[in-house]
Amino acid sequence: MDEIDFNILSELQENARLTMIELGRKVGLTSPTVTERVRRLEEQGVIKQYTTQVSAEKLGRHVTAYILMEPKDCKQYVQFAASHPDVIECHRIAGMYSYLTKVVTETVHTLEAYIDSCLTLGKPTTLIVLSSPVANSPIQPVKSTSE
Amino acid sequence: MDEIDFNILSELQENARLTMIELGRKVGLTSPTVTERVRRLEEQGVIKQYTTQVSAEKLGRHVTAYILMEPKDCKQYVQFAASHPDVIECHRIAGMYSYLTKVVTETVHTLEAYIDSCLTLGKPTTLIVLSSPVANSPIQPVKSTSE
DNA sequence: CCTGAAAAACGACACGA
DNA sequence: TCGTGTCGTTTTTCAGG
Numbered sequence: 001m002d003e004i005d006f007n008i009l010s011e012l013q014e015n016a017r018l019t020m021i022e023l024g025r026k027v028g029l030t031s032p033t034v035t036e037r038v039r040r041l042e043e044q045g046v047i048k049q050y051t052t053q054v055s056a057e058k059l060g061r062h063v064t065a066y067i068l069m070e071p072k073d074c075k076q077y078v079q080f081a082a083s084h085p086d087v088i089e090c091h092r093i094a095g096m097y098s099y100l101t102k103v104v105t106e107t108v109h110t111l112e113a114y115i116d117s118c119l120t121l122g123k124p125t126t127l128i129v130l131s132s133p134v135a136n137s138p139i140q141p142v143k144s145t146s147e
Numbered sequence: 148m149d150e151i152d153f154n155i156l157s158e159l160q161e162n163a164r165l166t167m168i169e170l171g172r173k174v175g176l177t178s179p180t181v182t183e184r185v186r187r188l189e190e191q192g193v194i195k196q197y198t199t200q201v202s203a204e205k206l207g208r209h210v211t212a213y214i215l216m217e218p219k220d221c222k223q224y225v226q227f228a229a230s231h232p233d234v235i236e237c238h239r240i241a242g243m244y245s246y247l248t249k250v251v252t253e254t255v256h257t258l259e260a261y262i263d264s265c266l267t268l269g270k271p272t273t274l275i276v277l278s279s280p281v282a283n284s285p286i287q288p289v290k291s292t293s294e
Numbered sequence: 295c296c297t298g299a300a301a302a303a304c305g306a307c308a309c310g311a
Numbered sequence: 312t313c314g315t316g317t318c319g320t321t322t323t324t325c326a327g328g
Binding site (some may be wrong): 016049052053060061078088090092104127136139140141 | 156160161162192193194195198200201205206208211229232234241242243247248251253272273274275276277279280281283284290
Binding site for chain 1 (some may be wrong): 321322323324325
């Protein structure tokens with residue numbers, strides 16, 4: 001894990017569909033060499049997945065909310081959240097409440113329906129997202145991650 | 148926007164580096180056809196970005212937290228958050244507090260440092276992530292997004 | 295880590311349901 | 312209009328050095 005690897009990760013976070021020739025050009029290597037480095041980063045688990053960000057708006061989902069949840073039964077709530085198509089993330093947290101769940105849903109009415117089903121499982125507190133000044137900023141290495 | 152497009156989006160959310168031939172095979176089309184569909188999805192803004200998920204752990208960032216923030220000056224706080232390398236997301240919210248900020252940092256000590264700098268800008272409430280039962284679940288279309 | 299050749303995939307065009 | 316088939320070019324892969 002040297003600086004070239006960091007540059008590779010930075011470029012791939014920006015555009016996962018770069019060809020190895022383009023990527024090599026950006027980091028100063030030839031395509032077979034950079035291909036081998038990418039293969040190792042995948043193998044080590046540094047690269048977890050190549051994914052595509054799609055517009056929730058364009059898919060008819062206009063409302064994003066975070067829901068703080070104090071469930072009666074944790075396992076039951078996780079099962080509910082994991083199987084619900086509107087749930088994008090669900091985090092177990094320390095501090096206030098037990099879970100923080102990110103929901104991307106069609107309208108305030110479908111959000112209401114989601115909250116209603118939550119009410120049978122515990123006590124939800126809803127935070128509706130108005131805008132996102134920072135969205136999915138790339139992760140940078142901390143300093144010497146030499147392994 | 149028909150069902151084939153939904154399948155394309157689903158496949159690309161799982162693996163953004165699929166070749167057009169592989170993608171075509173998965174959705175039942177030949178490569179020129181699926182290439183044209185992908186081009187249109189990009190043009191329409193349905194596909195926003197091809198990105199790579201990297202392991203925060205492997206890059207030396209072991210602590211994830213959400214911070215609810217009540218800043219004295221909103222613009223000042225957004226500027227601070229946007230320029231801080233540990234901030235991955237920052238959302239303006241309605242409900243309790245004004246901002247919800249996702250921070251991925253090295254240790255509890257670097258988190259403490261982040262919170263300290265927040266304290267000069269307002270009143271933060273920290274929620275440390277213990278685990279994530281649901282992480283970045285793909286977005287599915289809602290029903291008839293015919294445009 | 296680079297070079298070079300074979301195999302595969304990409305992009306563009308003309309054609310057909 | 313949308314999908315198919317083909318050709319020339321680019322990219323990937325794998326042999327070496």
